[in-house]
Amino acid sequence: MSPEVPTALSVRLLATLEEVVGRNGLVREPGRLLAYESDALPRFRERPAAVVLPEDTAQTLRVVRILADAGVPITPRGAGTGLSGGAVAAPGGVLIGTSRMNRILELDPRRRLARVQAGVINTDLSRAAAAHGLHYAPDPSSQTACTLGGNVGENAGGPHCLKYGVTTRYVTGLTVVGGPGRVLEFGGADRAEGLDLTGLFVGSEGRFGIATELELRLVPRPRGVRTLLAVFPDTETAGRAVSAIIARGLLPAALEMMDRGTIEAVEASIFAAGYPLDAGAVLVVEFDGTEAGLDADAALAEAVCLEEGATLVRRARDEAERAALWQGRKKAYGAFGRIAPDLMVQDATVPRSALPRVLRAIDAIGARYELRLANVFHAGDGNLHPKILFDRRDPALVARVEEASREIMQVCVEAGGTITGEHGVGLDKRDYMGLVHGAEELAAMAAVQRAFDPDGIWNPGKVLPLTPGSGVATEVEGGGTPEDGANRPGSPTETSRRGGASRLSDEPGGRTGGDSPIQHDPEDLTVRVAGDVVMGELAGTLARAGQWLPLDVPGQAELTVAELVASGEWGPLAPALGRLRDLVLGATVETAGRGRLRLGGRVMKNVAGFDLVRAVPGSHGRFGSIEEVVFRLLPLPETHRVLALEGASHGDPGGIRLVELADRLATHPVLPASLVRVIDGEGRSSIFVRLLGSRSGVEAECDELLALLPGATVWEGEVDTPGFVARDPLGSSLAWTREEDSLLELRGGPMPTEEVEARLAAIGLPARWSYHLPGWNVWRLALPPGALEAARHEMTDLAVGLREGGGDLNLLRGQGPDLGRHAPPGIPELEEAVRHAVAGTVGPIRVGGSAR
Numbered sequence: 001m002s003p004e005v006p007t008a009l010s011v012r013l014l015a016t017l018e019e020v021v022g023r024n025g026l027v028r029e030p031g032r033l034l035a036y037e038s039d040a041l042p043r044f045r046e047r048p049a050a051v052v053l054p055e056d057t058a059q060t061l062r063v064v065r066i067l068a069d070a071g072v073p074i075t076p077r078g079a080g081t082g083l084s085g086g087a088v089a090a091p092g093g094v095l096i097g098t099s100r101m102n103r104i105l106e107l108d109p110r111r112r113l114a115r116v117q118a119g120v121i122n123t124d125l126s127r128a129a130a131a132h133g134l135h136y137a138p139d140p141s142s143q144t145a146c147t148l149g150g151n152v153g154e155n156a157g158g159p160h161c162l163k164y165g166v167t168t169r170y171v172t173g174l175t176v177v178g179g180p181g182r183v184l185e186f187g188g189a190d191r192a193e194g195l196d197l198t199g200l201f202v203g204s205e206g207r208f209g210i211a212t213e214l215e216l217r218l219v220p221r222p223r224g225v226r227t228l229l230a231v232f233p234d235t236e237t238a239g240r241a242v243s244a245i246i247a248r249g250l251l252p253a254a255l256e257m258m259d260r261g262t263i264e265a266v267e268a269s270i271f272a273a274g275y276p277l278d279a280g281a282v283l284v285v286e287f288d289g290t291e292a293g294l295d296a297d298a299a300l301a302e303a304v305c306l307e308e309g310a311t312l313v314r315r316a317r318d319e320a321e322r323a324a325l326w327q328g329r330k331k332a333y334g335a336f337g338r339i340a341p342d343l344m345v346q347d348a349t350v351p352r353s354a355l356p357r358v359l360r361a362i363d364a365i366g367a368r369y370e371l372r373l374a375n376v377f378h379a380g381d382g383n384l385h386p387k388i389l390f391d392r393r394d395p396a397l398v399a400r401v402e403e404a405s406r407e408i409m410q411v412c413v414e415a416g417g418t419i420t421g422e423h424g425v426g427l428d429k430r431d432y433m434g435l436v437h438g439a440e441e442l443a444a445m446a447a448v449q450r451a452f453d454p455d456g457i458w459n460p461g462k463v464l465p466l467t468p469g470s471g472v473a474t475e476v477e478g479g480g481t482p483e484d485g486a487n488r489p490g491s492p493t494e495t496s497r498r499g500g501a502s503r504l505s506d507e508p509g510g511r512t513g514g515d516s517p518i519q520h521d522p523e524d525l526t527v528r529v530a531g532d533v534v535m536g537e538l539a540g541t542l543a544r545a546g547q548w549l550p551l552d553v554p555g556q557a558e559l560t561v562a563e564l565v566a567s568g569e570w571g572p573l574a575p576a577l578g579r580l581r582d583l584v585l586g587a588t589v590e591t592a593g594r595g596r597l598r599l600g601g602r603v604m605k606n607v608a609g610f611d612l613v614r615a616v617p618g619s620h621g622r623f624g625s626i627e628e629v630v631f632r633l634l635p636l637p638e639t640h641r642v643l644a645l646e647g648a649s650h651g652d653p654g655g656i657r658l659v660e661l662a663d664r665l666a667t668h669p670v671l672p673a674s675l676v677r678v679i680d681g682e683g684r685s686s687i688f689v690r691l692l693g694s695r696s697g698v699e700a701e702c703d704e705l706l707a708l709l710p711g712a713t714v715w716e717g718e719v720d721t722p723g724f725v726a727r728d729p730l731g732s733s734l735a736w737t738r739e740e741d742s743l744l745e746l747r748g749g750p751m752p753t754e755e756v757e758a759r760l761a762a763i764g765l766p767a768r769w770s771y772h773l774p775g776w777n778v779w780r781l782a783l784p785p786g787a788l789e790a791a792r793h794e795m796t797d798l799a800v801g802l803r804e805g806g807g808d809l810n811l812l813r814g815q816g817p818d819l820g821r822h823a824p825p826g827i828p829e830l831e832e833a834v835r836h837a838v839a840g841t842v843g844p845i846r847v848g849g850s851a852r
Contacts (some may be wrong), residue, residue: 009049020062027051044085044427051095057212065181075459076210078150081142084426086205098149112218118149134218137164141330155203155607157422159254162380168202169582170217178209185824190749192810195831199614206459208452220671222288226298227316230305234280239355241308242379243523249635255380256284262376266328269335273328293697332376340389349603350417352382353523361411369404381604383421421605425463433465440594445610447837525633531562531626547633550577562626568618572674581617586630593840637692645712646686658685666774677772740785742814748777749806763794788816
């Protein structure tokens, strides 16, 4: 239940807080508190009772315990740049700000990891990483001001997430102060993966607690960039060009659109970028990567734009012109301030192919309500930001704005989209949640929220709807757990790791028809597929349309979609192209207690509520049977090469040299599609580097890497067939895992490669094959039946040694000794509570933890 809200904080309570954070860490003067009344969306205002600014996790924990004991609601706050009212205090509540938690704690260029406090500014991390040729990929428009902790709370996106993905892809671990005052460690690059609590926390908008420290992945800075400005007569024509660019197999780093109203506002401001004032719309199209090949991509994009009706396409001549184009785009929000005193910013995502008709409908809504609208948005992933300019001093005008906003949301949802792609729900969108989620989905979210926050102290009133018409009766009552969910009509009596056998028949189909088990939307780079479809069949369907799902799990062609997703496995492509969890956009799960849950959606960016779909990959059927899955796809590359360098056994000089070469390649500026060192059953080691992309780009990268791999052979494969990943030399070297085999994973953490392999060699496990991902310091071993059981004691010692050295060991599949789960205190209990909350079955809700 929500705490009883005090009308004001007592002098004694304020003094206790000041003892913890010092005078500079407590804001309580009415004049200073004015600055914290709202976030960047001034529509919602609430003056906090106080603002507390701790310096680290220990201080945050003490503050939370003091406030929890007093029953005071707590709202986390970063820089206040959010646009949903999510960082506005609850009545009588306190804000915990992260502005003094602004240190970069560790930067590890070898493993491309950073550990930072939550108050570090987004661009500050990239500046610090630039000395090592790295950067942090997510780039929201407010990145020069917003904090990384705030980005985590909202699962922030940005213009370049079309290619690089959103925040959740780059968060590997979190330190969280949550509940009534406990510290929990979620995830970690060097820990075995359980239920994805890290992914669940990202985008939770302060409802699950406050993240104080973050572990983040970095990526190499692009070595070349090409930026185009394409001018169109109207937004509908520009929208068609966006789909056409993707349909031609191009994947820009960014595809941004601005309409005439935005252009006029920007060009009349100090952010003027040289956009033509007679344009109906402009597209900013950017490609990045290896220098070779970028000109060809840019030329093709230019030709496509002209074919689709562009009146002019020009290329930025230098970095200064490129920076100006981007400044105009990223500062557009501020430019509107000189046109109207108030601005309603909407944030919805629709399938990319729906852009022309949705934009036309939004214009019609604006005309019908006699409102001034402007559009600036991430066209590449369909993330719309229609802006309504108005004056809140006119009540009748405010009423029209609110009605128009709801209609815009309805149009976007009816087009197959969602109500928010990156700004979050907060207070602004909570009454729209019923548009995209049914009662059971909202009930599951409410139950998960209680699992994280049983006392209801964290950011109450946000995200989940409060009114009966929105899908749940109240935030607290909605989503109770049934006493015996297994008896619910239509529910499975037993969940299955192999998933369900349903067909897609209850929603409009994609390009392959409404009753097909595979609904492929090539223009949107998505596919919705039944759980019992075999992955090899899916690969063939996608390849015929020039697209693919970038996974390379051994033996995946024989697995069903449900089997693969339930396992959560990923392969050597993960460091460059994302893990399985990063490629799942939506899932339908038949649960024991709630029946059928539709989680996530069919669009690239979706932060409409808690990201429950993130926990489905790797759930091993504990939520229920996986009936359907929606995947994000990539265009098939133009060409595909593998550099192969075969060596000697590990103990020989040649084998040692391969270990050194692999580690050097892991920090090279070229980021290949995969870098893996394979050890066969005889102990012989080989390096395989896979390059994908345009022909000229791959040729240049190949020549550069060959200088580091003298004597390597180069294999060029077909890319127009569904099995092109499996049929390269890497595929033939990894004898596919047999059904009776066990698959073991080792994580070396900060330990050198030689030390990990020496520990492994001392056991003498008869692996049929193993592979090593140098950049992530991860090993996978395929072991015949009985191998692990025969080395029970040695395996236990190895697990202990790895964990003491900062690594981990776990059994991915198969049979073997119980090596114990290396999970921090409180995590197993929380995982179990979340499982019961999602499935709607009886289980523990209040969980423990340990203070640091």
